[in-house]
Amino acid sequence: MNVNKRNNVNTLGDSGPTILFAHGLGCSQSIWSRITPAFAGTHRQVLFDYVGSGKSQLSAFSAVRYSSLAGYAQDVLDVCEAQGLQSGVTFVGHSASCNVGLLASIARPNLFDRLILVGPSPCFLNYPPEYAGGFERADIQGLLSLMDQNYIGWANYLSSVVVGAAQCEALAGELSDSFCSTNPVAMRVFAQTTFFADNRADLPQVSRPCLILQHQEDSLVPLAVGEYLNQQLKGSTLEVMDVAGHAAHMSHPALVIDAMQRYMAKEHA
Incomplete structure (x- = not known):
């Protein structure tokens, strides 16, 4: 198995500390294009697509493997191994990838120096009274039903939610195009896995330092979730x-x- 080909691995720079970027649901490594130029020349940057996303090898997709975020975490570990990474990695993940990175760090704590989590949520569902993830189970089921019935409509709706109502239409369009270019079968599995995941019990096992970057007004992740994390x-x-x-x-x-x-x-201990 050629992991670099399977996960469409690309590297920017060949010296300095390593940053590994991991995209969220329905996206690909291209979403980091506004971030990577800032670290050119100072870091080795590794980008990849999860199997089923971007320009990964769709033939490697398994609905069984990717029915759990652990399957995506294995992609992260596979990419690190294929790139010869054994320590010192800064993991940068968005949304669902935040949980994926946390799981990977539990499995291989010595691989990572730190994790930077953009819009993380350990669980999107509400479990009152102790936890408010933001969604009732029926909300998520409705979102997945829309996906099944009208994939384009679902992509347009979710992209506007993710980008934020006040942002320019071009950004929402870019994200919607990304959703629409993702294989619907793989996307459906990733969506179900993402929205029904509950990784709260895993959090105490994380030993690496984490930066939680919470959005002030996020329709998918309430402020209380950042505080909980x-x-x-x-x-x-x-x-x-x-x-x-x-x-x-x-x-x-x-x-x-x-x-x-x-x-x-x-400096992190």
Whole structure:
């Protein structure tokens, strides 16, 4: 198995500390294009597509493997192994990839120096009274039903939610195009896996430092979720960005770059 080909792995730069970028649901590595130029010349940057996304090898997709976020975490570990990475990696993930990165760090803590989590949520569902993820089970089932009945309509709806109502239409269009270019079968599995995942019990096992980048007004992840993560992830830092939407790395890349640079300049035990 050629993992570099399977996951469409690309590297930028060949020296310096390594940053591994992991995209969210329905996206591909191209969503990091506004972030990567800031680290050119100082870092080795590794980008990839999960199997079933972007320009990955669709023939390698398995509905069984990817019915759990652990399957996506294995993609991360496979990519690191294929790239000869054994330690010192800064993992940068968006949305669903935040959980994936946390799982990968539990499996291989020595591989990672730190994790930077953009819009993380350990669980999108509400479990009152102890946890408010933002959605009732019926909400998620309705979203998946829309996906089954009208994939284009679902893509347009979710892209506007992710980008944020106040953002330009071009960004929403870019995201919608990404959703629509993703294989619907693989996308459906990734969506179900993402929205019904509950990784709250895994959080105490995370030993690496984490930066939680929470959006101020996020229709998918309430502010309380960022605060919950900050409490559950020992040694974590919570930074609330004055951003509406769920994709600051696309809508407000300068904010994300600044937060990353400040965090990576710190020494972590």
